[in-house]
Amino acid sequence: MMAGVVGSSQCYQSVLLRRGSGLSRVLMRGFSTHADKPKADSSKSRLADHQREVMKRGLPRRSKIPNxxxxxxxxxxxxxxxxxxxxxxxxxxxxxxxxxxxxxxxxxxxxxxxxxxxxxxxxxxxxxxxxxxxxxxxxxxxxxxxxxxxxxxxxxxxxxxxxxxxxxxxxxxxxxxxxxxxxxxxxxxxxxxxxxxxxxxxxxxxxxxxxxxxxxxxxxxxxxxxxxxxxxxxxxxxxxxxxxxxxxxxxxxxxxxxxxxxxxxxxxxx
CATH class of the missing domain: 3.40.50.300 (P-loop containing nucleotide triphosphate hydrolases)
Structure with missing residues (x-):
């Protein structure tokens, strides 16, 4: 597995997957990158917002098995x-x-x-x-x-x-x-x-x-x-x-x- 930057704003990971007797390479989209580092306060704020959003979702709703x-x-x-x-x-x-x-x-x-x-x-x-x-x-x-x-x-x-x-x-x-x-x-x-x-x-x-x-x-x-x-x-x-x-x-x-x-x-x- 190796990571690389495509263009100037997106980071991708190149992953080898085994399919049958051969190998296939696919790109998995990763995180955004910028030339200028974001401010620490801004990064912490985004992380806190993301955590609050995840907590709002809660656990997946349990389903009843039929019969x-x-x-x-x-x-x-x-x-x-x-x-x-x-x-x-x-x-x-x-x-x-x-x-x-x-x-x-x-x-x-x-x-x-x-x-x-x-x-x-x-x-x-x-x-x-x-x-x-x-x-x-x-x-x-x-x-x-x-x-x-x-x-x-x-x-x-x-x-x-x-x-x-x-x-x-x-x-x-x-x-x-x-x-x-x-x-x-x-x-x-x-x-x-x-x-x-x-x-x-x-x-x-x-x-x-x-x-x-x-x-x-x-x-x-x-x-x-x-x-x-x-x-x-x-x-x-x-x-x-x-x-x-x-x-x-x-x-x-x-x-x-x-x-x-x-x-x-x-x-x-x-």
């Missing part, structure tokens, strides 16, 4: 704590106990787990509205990035492509009819996917999964703080891998610690 009554986010601050297992079991339990329509949406673009856990291996069909039709098993409607790529294929994408995939999974899936619960299996952490979901759709609440270790609890606490900032209520905390039961004698051992999530819930006032 979906409640969206429940299952999240974790760290990977490997059993978040996907919890999301799948929550969806199955809701369908059995509440006897209602339930969907399961795998939001982990880089490491989708739902296809294997739900024993699904096919590509979704496209309906007349150009929306993807979810695959179903065990009475649960499912959608995942794993349905769109080979099982062992690595998704090597930068942020904009990931956000485009997230938006398509959220808003271009033909759920229904009358889905009472849509469970979202989130990627770990507090990154772009979490922020996009909080801005794009109405979320009923979030469930945070953690193990008793201090490091996992620290990241889970960060996740709870993130949901608080984007005004999504935390419905509860789940402590996974809480205890190991000996298969021979039944003795219980707290390998990773004890009551860590309970202490965290008390600190968060839950």
């Amino acid at each position: 979906v009554s409640n969206v429940i986010v299952v999240a974790s601050g760290k990977g490997g704590v059993g978040k996907s297992t919890t999301a799948v079991n929550l969806a199955l339990a809701l369908a059995e106990v509440d006897n209602c329509g339930v969907g399961l949406l795998d939001m982990d673009v880089f490491g989708p787990s739902v296809p294997r856990m739900m024993n699904l291996n096919a590509s979704p069909e496209i309906d007349q509205n150009q929306k993807m039709v979810p695959l179903s098993n065990y009475g649960i409607q499912c959608m995942s990035m794993g349905f769109l790529v080979e099982e062992k294929a690595a998704v090597v994408w930068r942020g904009p492509m990931v956000m485009s995939a997230v938006q398509r999974l959220l808003l271009h899936t033909a759920w229904g009819p009358d889905l009472k619960y849509l469970v979202l299996d989130m990627p770990p952490g507090t990154g772009d996917t979490q922020l996009s979901i909080s801005q794009l759709i109405d979320v009923t609440g979030a469930i945070i999964v953690s193990t008793p270790q201090d490091i996992a609890l620290l990241d889970a606490c960060r996740g709870a703080e993130m949901f608080s900032k984007v005004h999504i209520p935390v419905l509860g905390l789940i402590e996974n891998m809480s205890v190991f039961c000996c298969p021979k004698c039944g003795h219980q051992e707290h390998i990773f610690g004890q009551q860590g999530v309970q202490r965290m819930a008390e600190e968060l006032g839950m």
Whole structure:
């Protein structure tokens, strides 16, 4: 990438884009330049005006997913704590106990787990509205990035492509009819996917999964703080891998610690 001035008033960036087997160079328009430096006060004034204009816009208006009554986010601050297992079991339990329509949406673009856990291996069909039709098993409607790529294929994408995939999974899936619960299996952490979901759709609440270790609890606490900032209520905390039961004698051992999530819930006032 290189920057240059075209004419006397506009600055452009020259960017190489990979297209197929070749490279294409495009110019991206940048900022204005002038021979005389603007006064500091004038520059600060323009910056303040721009900040006020951005603040007036506020967050993007959240939309409701058609045919979906409640969206429940299952999240974790760290990977490997059993978040996907919890999301799948929550969806199955809701369908059995509440006897209602339930969907399961795998939001982990880089490491989708739902296809294997739900024993699904096919590509979704496209309906007349150009929306993807979810695959179903065990009475649960499912959608995942794993349905769109080979099982062992690595998704090597930068942020904009990931956000485009997230938006398509959220808003271009033909759920229904009358889905009472849509469970979202989130990627770990507090990154772009979490922020996009909080801005794009109405979320009923979030469930945070953690193990008793201090490091996992620290990241889970960060996740709870993130949901608080984007005004999504935390419905509860789940402590996974809480205890190991000996298969021979039944003795219980707290390998990773004890009551860590309970202490965290008390600190968060839950």
